[in-house]
Amino acid sequence: MTQPEPGTVVVTDAGSGRYTQRVSTAAHELLADEPTSVGGDDAGPTPYDLLLASLGTCTAMTVRMYADRKGIPLVRTEVRLRHDRIHARDCEHCETENGMLSRITRKITFEGDLDDGQRTKLLEIADKCPVHRTLSHEIVIETEPA
Incomplete structure (x- = not known):
């Protein structure tokens, strides 16, 4: 995936967990997820x-x-x-x-x-x-x- 242009955020399934999402900006990436108590992997902030x-x-x-x-x-x-x-x-x-x-x-x-x-x-x-x-x-x- 190509990095988004400045000012745009792209969120996609990370492929590692049911709710885990990859958050991409022009210069950074991080994961977001739900806690294990609701079925997530707790791989990142909610x-x-x-x-x-x-x-x-x-x-x-x-x-x-x-x-x-x-x-x-x-x-x-x-x-x-x-x-x-x-x-x-x-x-x-x-x-x-x-x-x-x-x-x-x-x-x-x-x-x-x-x-x-x-x-x-x-x-x-x-x-x-x-x-x-x-x-x-x-x-x-x-x-x-x-």
């Missing part, structure tokens, strides 16, 4: 692990870029994420009122000699990462045959 990884890496990179630009003495950022499904009625800040919805909990730890104002600003910047913005707005997914 689809939701990859979604959370996208948000977490984008968050940390966006915060790092801002800190570097502003001369903020940020040493390290840790982003911990979790995905859950909750009843809409249990969400006080959601537009959806019925059924279930997804909730992503993100906890961010900043290391460095930062004052309270810098920590607050970095948390604000975290919400501006492109993946956060994508997930927070309407998404249109168009499926078409190749």
